[in-house]
Amino acid sequence: MKDVDGNQYIDFNSGIAVLALGQCHPRVVKAIKDQAEKLIHYSWTDFYYQPIIDLGEQLTRITPGSVSKKVFFCNSGAEADEAAMKMARWHTRKPLFLAYTGAFHGRTFGTMALTASKPVQRRHFFPLLSEVTHVPYPYCYRCPFGLTYPECKMWCVDFIEEEVLKKFHPAEDTAAMFVEPVQGEGGYVVPPDDYFPRLKKILDKYGILIVDDEIQSGMGRTGKWCAIEHWGVTPDIVTFAKAIASGLPLGAAVAAAELMDWEGGSHANTFGGNPVACAAALQVLDVIREEKLMENATRQGAYLMKRLKEMQQKYPLIGDVRGKGLMVGAEFVKDQETKEPAPKELEEVMNKCFRRGLAIITAGKSTMRFAPPLIITREIIDEGLEIFEGAVKEVNAQLG
Numbered sequence: 001m002k003d004v005d006g007n008q009y010i011d012f013n014s015g016i017a018v019l020a021l022g023q024c025h026p027r028v029v030k031a032i033k034d035q036a037e038k039l040i041h042y043s044w045t046d047f048y049y050q051p052i053i054d055l056g057e058q059l060t061r062i063t064p065g066s067v068s069k070k071v072f073f074c075n076s077g078a079e080a081d082e083a084a085m086k087m088a089r090w091h092t093r094k095p096l097f098l099a100y101t102g103a104f105h106g107r108t109f110g111t112m113a114l115t116a117s118k119p120v121q122r123r124h125f126f127p128l129l130s131e132v133t134h135v136p137y138p139y140c141y142r143c144p145f146g147l148t149y150p151e152c153k154m155w156c157v158d159f160i161e162e163e164v165l166k167k168f169h170p171a172e173d174t175a176a177m178f179v180e181p182v183q184g185e186g187g188y189v190v191p192p193d194d195y196f197p198r199l200k201k202i203l204d205k206y207g208i209l210i211v212d213d214e215i216q217s218g219m220g221r222t223g224k225w226c227a228i229e230h231w232g233v234t235p236d237i238v239t240f241a242k243a244i245a246s247g248l249p250l251g252a253a254v255a256a257a258e259l260m261d262w263e264g265g266s267h268a269n270t271f272g273g274n275p276v277a278c279a280a281a282l283q284v285l286d287v288i289r290e291e292k293l294m295e296n297a298t299r300q301g302a303y304l305m306k307r308l309k310e311m312q313q314k315y316p317l318i319g320d321v322r323g324k325g326l327m328v329g330a331e332f333v334k335d336q337e338t339k340e341p342a343p344k345e346l347e348e349v350m351n352k353c354f355r356r357g358l359a360i361i362t363a364g365k366s367t368m369r370f371a372p373p374l375i376i377t378r379e380i381i382d383e384g385l386e387i388f389e390g391a392v393k394e395v396n397a398q399l400g
């Protein structure tokens with residue numbers, strides 16, 4: 001990327017995990033131009049057009065589960081999650097939801113009640129929808145229960161059943177649980193491998209739907225279309241946005257046809273599934289397949305993690321490195337023993353990187369998030385990491 005002054009940046013951020021194919025990929029640009037010459041808008045709630053049908057079919061294929069599915073289109077991630085909330089309520093006729101501390105699902109009034117990663121997202125907006133209970137995310141580096149995996153026997157899953165469902169949040173009144181398979185805004189946190197299968201068993205036992213928010217982790221970023229596939233779990237509703245159209249506003253909620261059984265008019269919008277955005281999205285899916293970008297995400301992500309883990313050995317400022325594919329977090333601490341978070345140092349490193357030509361942002365309280373476009377090469381990762389390591393080295397030297 002180049003800014004107005006001609007400064008050049010390596011992109012480790014993708015416009016918050018949006019630019020899967022990088023900036024202005026020629027095939028996306030051409031599809032946008034071609035579609036804009038044919039049909040720019042026609043409300044899909046009342047009339048169909050080819051790109052939305054083609055994309056709908058593709059989304060039903062790339063989401064887990066072989067049942068017949070339906071797709072609801074919208075314009076953003078929050079709207080996709082909002083649709084999932086309404087759909088789950090309409091279908092189950094149950095009022096309650098479960099979500100995680102550290103979660104991010106959007107900032108509309110409905111999704112704000114699910115979101116719980118920073119007080120600023122909710123401050124001065126209360127009362128919210130009161131029907132959401134938050135449970136601790138499986139964040140093993142900072143276990144909310146002070147336990148250690150695997151000796152903990154994953155108390156965080158049993159906690160949901162024993163301390164929440166059996167004590168104050170009746171399962172029979174619960175429509176759905178919202179999950180991010182890799183927690184994004186909350187700090188790029190990856191659960192242990194046996195977490196989601198265990199969770200799904202409990203939710204199935206009580207008939208609670210699982211909404212898989214793939215808005216940040218989906219579209220191949222972790223090396224699979226949906227990050228939840230890493231754990232072999234089939235969710236009931238999947239939501240997409242961000243990278244789906246590599247820069248144009250588009251969101252979608254995909255569910256089993258029998259679950260998306262609301263009647264016409266119970267949920268709709270004017271712009272969702274815009275033909276130009278759908279044409280861009282069709283190219284995104286094709287290019288990810290043809291250029292084997294999920295394989296690239298897996299390969300480059302493993303390399304990125306390896307390099308960051310080497311830095312962790314050298315610099316006490318880096319306390320933890322974790323990730324899947326090209327969704328990688330490096331958590332900053334003042335001391336690797338005490339794990340005291342280092343948000344100031346984190347910001348200093350981020351700003352130094354920016355001044356030296358690396359666009360990168362933070363997540364959670366004290367984590368640097370690495371989410372480059374899926375087309376990134378090893379050479380560019382090396383160039384970006386040289387800038388990052390230079391900044392880490394300087395800030396690390398200031399630690400007491």
Ligand SMILES: Cc1ncc(COP(=O)(O)O)c(C=O)c1O
Pocket residue numbers: 016076077078079081104105106107180184185213214215216217241242
């Ligand atoms: C996991 C997740 N869900 C939902 C959203 C909301 O998406 P949007 O900003 O498009 O409303 C985000 C945005 O960061 C996200 O990361």
